[in-house]
Amino acid sequence: MLADLGQRTDPGEASYHPDGIELVPGRVELVTALSTAPGQRHAHLGTASIGKIAAKAWRAPSYISDPETTIAGVGWILVEDWWPYQRSSFVTPPFAGYVSGHSTFSRAAAQVLTSFTGDAFFPGGFGQFLAPADEFLVFEDGPSVDVTLRWATYFDAADECSLSRIYGGIHPRADDIPGRLAGATIGQDAFEQVKLLYAPSYEQIDGEIQIRRAKIVTKQPASGRINIRGTLFTGLSGSEDVLNLFTGLRLNISDGLLVDESYDFSPDKCDMRSNGGIVCTSDDRATKVIFKPARVSGERAFKIVMQDRALPTTVVGPIDLFMGDALAERNGTAATCAGKTTKVICRE
Secondary structure: OHHHHOEOOOOOOOOEOOOOEOOEOOOEEEOOOOOOOOOOOOHHHOHHHOOOEEEEEEOOHHHOOOOOOOOOOEEEEEHHHOOOOOOOOOOOOOOOOOOOHHHHHHHHHHHHHHHHHOOOEOHHHOEEEEEOOOOOOOOOOOOOOOEEEEEOEHHHHHHHHHHHHHHOOOOOHHHHHHHHHHHHHHHHHHHHHHHHHOOOOOOEEOOEEEEEEEEEEEEEOOOOEEEEEEEEOOOOOOHHHHHHHOOOEEEEEEOOOOOEEEEEEOHHHEEEOOOOOEEEEOOOOOEEEEEEEEEEOOEEEEEEEEEEOOOOOOOOOOEEEEEOHHHHHHHOOOOEEEEOOOOEEEEO
């Protein structure tokens, strides 16, 4: 570290080295006979420290006898005894300090949240985090009072996360800003990539609702049938309501490359089962859409199972399902969806 070389501020004083640390009055100082005199700020360092460099900093784990009840606190220490804000048992991780991971990850997360929500601000105008007194710190007892951190934007929170690594002595500033810049680019690139795969979870196109990323869960070569599953939250009171919605159902299947099929279901082709489910059969009887009643997260749901004998056995990409006009009218533009590769969830 710089302090091992000496101080670079005053060539006429002790411990001078052109590549040493800069002296800052009140923070980083040269220990002198005057400063070690009884009652002076460096007295506890002793006369043997004269000519060395001292810093006003966290006093390190050696001052902590019990992390539950004692604190190291801040005071003047010799820079040769300086510690980052860590336990004495902390093992240096096997990666470079440049760039700061906290700076990179937090800025990437802020960028993703901003792009995803369309707003840089926390819901309600600000976010906050409470560090309770005498409970939150791990390396020592503290903080001495409740500390509430507040941020207006996701980027404000990310910046404070970045700065924490500087304040803790984990990273120098040179590690911080390049990490933030990299994180901003990575976060936006990640968001754009996810949009290609998952988002938007649905789009309302010409009165239809599109449910994306349904999962092909089974292939049955003997019958040529492929099952595709998803989960639909209807917010309806029962299967009868779902059946009544279908003045007609159109199902478009596309993986964006090899498969592009469209199926129409007449109202008289949708029947209720004894278990409350609904089965809709296409006019050519090659495709069935089965709505199985279920509860997911305590809410009424219908699991969608599409069975198709006409699809090729090789499907190269995610399947897009377009549900019919009546369902789109029921959910309307206020509907929100969140899609995953294993299930598709739509909520009113």
